[in-house]
Amino acid sequence: MIVSEQKPWEEILGGLDGDNSIFILGCNGCAEASGTGGPVQVKEMKSKLEAAGKKITGTMVIDFLCEKALVKSRLRPKTKDVEAADSILVMTCGIGVQAVSAAVNKVCHPACNTISLGGSRGEWKGKERCLECGDCLLDYTGGICPLTACTKGLINGACGGASNGKCELAPEKDCGWELIYERLKGLNQLDKLSRFIAPKDYSKMMPDVKTMATSLWALEQTS
Numbered sequence: 001m002i003v004s005e006q007k008p009w010e011e012i013l014g015g016l017d018g019d020n021s022i023f024i025l026g027c028n029g030c031a032e033a034s035g036t037g038g039p040v041q042v043k044e045m046k047s048k049l050e051a052a053g054k055k056i057t058g059t060m061v062i063d064f065l066c067e068k069a070l071v072k073s074r075l076r077p078k079t080k081d082v083e084a085a086d087s088i089l090v091m092t093c094g095i096g097v098q099a100v101s102a103a104v105n106k107v108c109h110p111a112c113n114t115i116s117l118g119g120s121r122g123e124w125k126g127k128e129r130c131l132e133c134g135d136c137l138l139d140y141t142g143g144i145c146p147l148t149a150c151t152k153g154l155i156n157g158a159c160g161g162a163s164n165g166k167c168e169l170a171p172e173k174d175c176g177w178e179l180i181y182e183r184l185k186g187l188n189q190l191d192k193l194s195r196f197i198a199p200k201d202y203s204k205m206m207p208d209v210k211t212m213a214t215s216l217w218a219l220e221q222t223s
């Protein structure tokens with residue numbers, strides 16, 4: 001299980017600045033279990049955003065947003081609603097937001113921060129990875145995690161060492177920042193690269209005692 005918490009309301013609204021119409025996507029997997037992106041929270045978010053003057057073109061809750069093929073097939077009947085939106089607000093963990101961003105050619109905003117369980121979780125088979133940093137940056141990077149896609153975990157752009165699109169430290173791997181650049185270019189959002197992202201507070205990657213206790217309790221129940 002991947003645990004998430006909703007970002008502060010001001011941050012969610014700030015991320016949607018300039019977008020008048022929004023499609024909201026929730027997840028019936030870990031986000032539903034975390035109480036951050038299930039049907040209840042999607043309904044609440046719709047009401048709050050409408051009260052804030054946003055037009056909601058549609059909502060959907062999908063079983064697992066981390067499964068790109070499932071996202072594509074489930075969203076197909078909602079294509080017009082998605083196309084009518086300026087962007088998608090994705091209410092789930094960092095892996096889910098990355099998967100939706102890769103599956104749908106649309107600006108995706110993360111509504112949640114993924115928080116650490118101290119390593120007591122499984123690995124998803126998809127290639128998207130989240131370090132559970134507790135302060136999701138995917139809004140700035142076209143839905144590609146700079147902490148995992150870039151070998152050095154740089155958050156303010158490329159190191160300059162890439163060669164033919166490959167990382168200087170891991171030549172078998174695509175340069176994460178070149179992928180971010182191409183994604184933002186395709187979304188007409190290259191201006192996001194001019195924003196400075198302040199150094200991260202890495203203490204947020206430490207699991208808090210209450211979350212750890214809940215996680216260990218859940219593990220005990222299933223073992």
Ligand code: SF4
Nearest residue numbers: 094130131133137145
């Ligand atoms: S920025 Fe990356 S590591 Fe942090 S929550 Fe988002 S996907 Fe996870």
Ligand code: SF4
Nearest residue numbers: 150159167168175176
């Ligand atoms: S070459 Fe690209 S992926 Fe590798 S460390 Fe530099 S910016 Fe990061």
